[in-house]
Amino acid sequence: xxxxxxxxxxxxxxxxxxxxxxxxxxxxxxxxxxxxxxxxxxxxxxxxxxxxxxxxxxxxxxxxxxxxxxxxxxxxxxxxxxxxxxxxxxxxxxxxxxxxxxxxxxxxxxx
Amino acid sequence: xxxxxxxxxxxxxxxxxxxxxxxxxxxxxxxxxxxxxxxxxxxxxxxxxxxxxxxxxxxxxxxxxxxxxxxxxxxxxxxxxxxxxxxxxxxxxxxxxxxxxxxxxxxxxxxx
Numbered sequence: 001x002x003x004x005x006x007x008x009x010x011x012x013x014x015x016x017x018x019x020x021x022x023x024x025x026x027x028x029x030x031x032x033x034x035x036x037x038x039x040x041x042x043x044x045x046x047x048x049x050x051x052x053x054x055x056x057x058x059x060x061x062x063x064x065x066x067x068x069x070x071x072x073x074x075x076x077x078x079x080x081x082x083x084x085x086x087x088x089x090x091x092x093x094x095x096x097x098x099x100x101x102x103x104x105x106x107x108x109x110x111x
Numbered sequence: 112x113x114x115x116x117x118x119x120x121x122x123x124x125x126x127x128x129x130x131x132x133x134x135x136x137x138x139x140x141x142x143x144x145x146x147x148x149x150x151x152x153x154x155x156x157x158x159x160x161x162x163x164x165x166x167x168x169x170x171x172x173x174x175x176x177x178x179x180x181x182x183x184x185x186x187x188x189x190x191x192x193x194x195x196x197x198x199x200x201x202x203x204x205x206x207x208x209x210x211x212x213x214x215x216x217x218x219x220x221x222x223x
Contacts, residue, residue, distance in 0.1 A: 006153075032209055090153060098156065101153050
């Protein structure tokens, strides 16, 4: 069965520090890969996506993600976080029309 | 530039009442989705419609029904609301194999 795991429910980092949010998936073949962000009280916004080609993809707001086929992972990174990055982040792999999300990682930023 | 529109934005029901959540998209997308979001559970797929005239169960379909009325509209119905269905409901749509989903702003539903 298809599944996606975001092992960290909460992460706290200091403003200006680097960030890595983990996402692992279990699919029969490499899925399309997406990261979304949700600010409090808002809907979801696409951060970035990976389909093929270069395994390091750039997204909005200075985020990037790296696809590692051998680890079935698509981890989200940012070199230096800003207070406005405090939000919940969701990984969503997809192979067909049935799109399942990870449970999300809530990011807290310390001043 | 509406995108995905959900109505209502807020609703309070009593246990046993029925309710239909409406979703419409103006992007000519083929696929549409209903999710519920609960604290610590992420987004869970209730039902989806890959194209007009088709619907399929997601992860948590029990207690819900859907109708893909036409290409634009995808409604979610609670026939007999239960407190366990208190949640925030999101509708999304998508077009194309490698395209992301576009989300509505959500409907906050409370069942007393």
